[in-house]
Amino acid sequence: KQEVTQIPAALSVPEGENLVLNCSFTDSAIYNLQWFRQDPGKGLTSLLLIQSSQREQTSGRLNASLDKSSGRSTLYIAASQPGDSATYLCAVRIGDDKIIFGKGTRLHILP
Amino acid sequence: NAGVTQTPKFQVLKTGQSMTLQCAQDMNHEYMSWYRQDPGMGLRLIHYSVGAGITDQGEVPNGYNVSRSTTEDFPLRLLSAAPSQTSVYFCASSPGGTGELFFGEGSRLTVL
Numbered sequence: 001k002q003e004v005t006q007i008p009a010a011l012s013v014p015e016g017e018n019l020v021l022n023c024s025f026t027d028s029a030i031y032n033l034q035w036f037r038q039d040p041g042k043g044l045t046s047l048l049l050i051q052s053s054q055r056e057q058t059s060g061r062l063n064a065s066l067d068k069s070s071g072r073s074t075l076y077i078a079a080s081q082p083g084d085s086a087t088y089l090c091a092v093r094i095g096d097d098k099i100i101f102g103k104g105t106r107l108h109i110l111p
Numbered sequence: 112n113a114g115v116t117q118t119p120k121f122q123v124l125k126t127g128q129s130m131t132l133q134c135a136q137d138m139n140h141e142y143m144s145w146y147r148q149d150p151g152m153g154l155r156l157i158h159y160s161v162g163a164g165i166t167d168q169g170e171v172p173n174g175y176n177v178s179r180s181t182t183e184d185f186p187l188r189l190l191s192a193a194p195s196q197t198s199v200y201f202c203a204s205s206p207g208g209t210g211e212l213f214f215g216e217g218s219r220l221t222v223l
Contacts, residue, residue: 031209043201044214051209089154096142096207097161103153 002027002094006102014110015082021075021105023090028068031093035064035075038087038104047088048075080109113137117202117215124192124222132187132218134202141207143185144169145177147198148217154201160185161207192222 003026013019023033032051036044048057048064050073056065063076077084089104118133136143144159156169160179174196176188185204189196202215 034212036214041217043216044203046211046213049211091212093209093212097159097167099144099156099212101154103151 002030002092002098002100004090004092004100004102006088006090006105008105009103010106010108012108012110013080015080017080018076018078019080019107021077021088021107023073023075023102025071025073025092025100027094028071029094030068031095033064033066033073034091034093035062035073036089036091038089044089082109082111085109115202115204115213115215117200117218119218120216121219122221124189124220126193126222128192130189130192132189132200132202132220134185134187134215135183136185136202136204136213137183138204138206138213139182140204140210140213141182142210143179143202143204145175145185145187146201146203147171148201149198157187157200189220192220194222196220197222 005024034049035047038044050057050066061078066073085108087104087106091099091101093099115136141162145157146154148154155171157175158177160166163179163182166177200218203212205212
């Protein structure tokens, strides 16, 4: 059974620092992996989608990597800002109809 | 571009009442799904559909019904609301297969 884990559950860092969020999954047979951002009381906003054949994707200050063999993905945020404070979730797609979510990392950027 | 639209945003029900949460997408996506999000439990899949006329159960389907008569719409029905169904409900859609998943803004439901 596929399980997706995000550690740590919460993280606080000073503004301006680069940081890495982690996502691990137990079964490497995935279609893709997607990173989302969720602000309090809001829906999930897609940040980056990495297909199983890809190793990384970049969007602005965000870079996501995927290592299927080790069952890991990282989301790198460069030069963090207070506006980056949110909960970040990863999700793996293991079939046309099955998407498994991690429970997220709650990120707080200290001004 | 509207994306995924959910209504209502907030709803309060009494135990035993029924209601329908609406979800519509304008991206011609094949795949649509409903999740509930509860503190400490993460996102849990209720029902999903891979195309018009096709629905299937997710992880927590009891107490909920769905139908998919058109590509655009995927309503979620609560037949007899219970306090355990108090939650935030999210609708999501994707092109299917390896497509990117898009979420609606959520519907916050309270059952008294």
